Amino acid sequence: MDEKDAKDAKDSKTTKKRPFWQELPILVVVALLLSLVIKTFFVQAFSIPSDSMQPTLERGDRVLVDKLTPWFGATPERGEVVVFHDPANWLGDDPKKKPGNAVLDGIGEALTAVGLRPSSDEKDLIKRVIAVGGDTVQCDSGSPVKVNGVPLDEPYIYPGATPCNDHPAGTVTVPKDHLWVMGDHRNDSADSRFHTAEPSGGFVPVSDVVGRAFVVAWPIDRWHTLPVPHTFDQKQLH
Structure with a gap:
């Protein structure tokens, strides 16, 4: 064995692998950083807080939101x-939170911040886009919703609910870079229709959109994707 080989053999004996308990904190930090990056730029989980999107989404469902596109x-x-x-x-003013365990609340907020727990942020809403900038929407009692004069067949709305009867909004034109949104449970959704008299006109700025919900991920027995309904494929809409 020459001098170089002897030195390499000596180095290999003196170099010891770190025990797992020393590597664990590094792995945890890397995992948290990856979760934070994924949440910030790619996908985020949200918890459904109300019944306004039934039957498509039920209260307590966890959806994944595409933030990349x-x-x-x-x-x-x-x-x-x-x-x-x-x-x-x-949503009005924040309701007063009931006192809870400060430690558990802090852990929960930290997990939400890095994307390891679904967000139920009461200042975020989830609705279906009915019309985009430049569209004209007609929402009259006794009639289907019309976009650019085209009546929408809406199989996704809650059984027994009416398209506009409970809160007709008349005819509105969506400003550029804004959206007109409605819940699938029309009789239980305070959506664009309810805010037409306000300065915002009931329209949602595109800049306020977090992303598109594309799948119900939890609970497992409710797993399904959220595609665009065929009614919006009509050429006349465009």
């Missing part, structure tokens, strides 16, 4: 289910 300039389209920040205090 907007980075490439994509904008929401008719028929998509989107999560968006409260555009004009639609």
